[in-house]
Amino acid sequence: MTSTAPSTLPAPDAVRTVACVGAGVIGGGWVAHFLARGYHVVAWDPAPDAEARLRELVAAAWPALTQLGLATGASVDNLQVAATLADAVSRADFVQESAPERLDVKVELLAEIDRAAPEHVVVGSSTSGYGMSEMQTGATLHPERLVVGHPFNPPYLVPLVEVVGGRASADWAVRWASEFYRAAGKSVITLDSELPGFIGNRIQEAAWREALHMVANKEATVAQIDQAMTDGPGLRWAFHGPCLTFHLAGGDGGMAHMLDHFGPALRYPWTRLTAPELTDELRQDMVEGTERVVNGRTTAELIAQRDRRMIAVMRALAEVDRQEVDESTPGR
């Protein structure tokens, strides 16, 4: 939807105060992230023990965040817990909604936020499953500033945020939210359309369902599946996505060779997921898209970069293992 941004809209990097509505695992993780990036945070959650649990979560995350590097002025003292939803959102430059994943709850809550937050305040929803089109139906005042800003757990560590609007969302709000999350230190993907599960969850869910199938058929155990991931493809996926991984599997011929050589293997029953037909157009989109990611690097350069990163990841993980063993060994 095209509409004009309100004249009072702040610059994305001028935001000082973020309201976090819902302070469970995801909402609380957002609180920790925003505090570490130097924002003031006003949290609200209807649960009776919410404040204690929230402060506990933030305290548990703070050492990790300190190690990663806090923004100037960042402090757990910049957290306030509001008594009402209206109080929280009326004081904020941005609202992150992280309510339980129930459509009726989301619709009602977003309508309430819409009534209480000034017109220029953009609202990002942490939903992992719903489209904003179905969630913004109760918002009668300014549904155009409601967008999805979907994080991964824990939001204070995983960089990815997927931003997408609904039918009633304005283009300016989607753009503004993307820029705001970037200013807040996130790795942002802005989607053009409401793809259920966005991108990250579609990939994650494909892996998860395949895992469930294997367990259901007694083909593999939970332990084998987790070992296969962490000691296999998972080690690479921390720095090379599936496309760049398979580009390297193609040797010097890269993605094009991989598709031409292993294309027929798409008909093998390697997962329960039916593969799309490898049309010329799909082949071209994959090859050209990969070329953009490769960005001029040779295969030898990519391999050297991959190996450096894999070594770094493996050594870093081994070092953490060693430290934990040392700490749990009495007398050391």
Place this chain on the structure above:
Amino acid sequence: MTSTAPSTLPAPDAVRTVACVGAGVIGGGWVAHFLARGYHVVAWDPAPDAEARLRELVAAAWPALTQLGLATGASVDNLQVAATLADAVSRADFVQESAPERLDVKVELLAEIDRAAPEHVVVGSSTSGYGMSEMQTGATLHPERLVVGHPFNPPYLVPLVEVVGGRASADWAVRWASEFYRAAGKSVITLDSELPGFIGNRIQEAAWREALHMVANKEATVAQIDQAMTDGPGLRWAFHGPCLTFHLAGGDGGMAHMLDHFGPALRYPWTRLTAPELTDELRQDMVEGTERVVNGRTTAELIAQRDRRMIAVMRALAEVDRQEVDESTPGR
């Protein structure tokens, strides 16, 4: 198949010489791995430029392997390239076959290896797609010592090896190969049955097909897919598999809560892969299997361990980025 191991079978940790048949990206990667673990390697590949390419691959991998730590006596000088297949395998205590992924090629090659290698020499095939039952059909002498030993690229860095026999493989050969790969520094999963794609590839292929679907439908670009992986789930999968990841998504309730709470989400169209029915039995297998992986750790302990590892991975990757920028900046 049950049969008695030949009396000349060496102990898995007594192997000194490995024959690598096929020396492309995967076979050459195996050569580098075995050399780094201190073995003598005899390689054979019918390609005319095979030896030069192999020595180049080993030289390129050696700095990474040195950084990870070489075994006592490990040296690139322990590599010999044989003139014939028979010469290579007749001198070895173990054979790793890494021919191109074509069934007729594999059948013929394994038959030839079977004719040339002493009875007690176990043969592992790097195949990613075929079952040993269909590959061992040409071997007339001792098909019982032929098994699959499936690595991930690059075999000199990724720890995972999946071991599984075919209909004519002996149990002792599957056990011996598993123990040998472990002695050679690998993370081994021994499968009970010939699951197409084994475990790691089934998971990887599910993710890959979902990626192809998204590109085919213009829902996401290659760059967005790779970014979603490396900045999202991929960062966690380097050390926590999909099951432990979702166990933590269940909060204090763990896997059981996750399945009960998000079970209905399995009906969402989050991937093109149809989910299995969440029966009581599947639920129980997932919960009990996860309990075994968790092995008594509390959720708080798991979260602290996850955060330490994620920080370590992110800092290690950032440090490699910095070094590469420094090296490519003139005058620094």
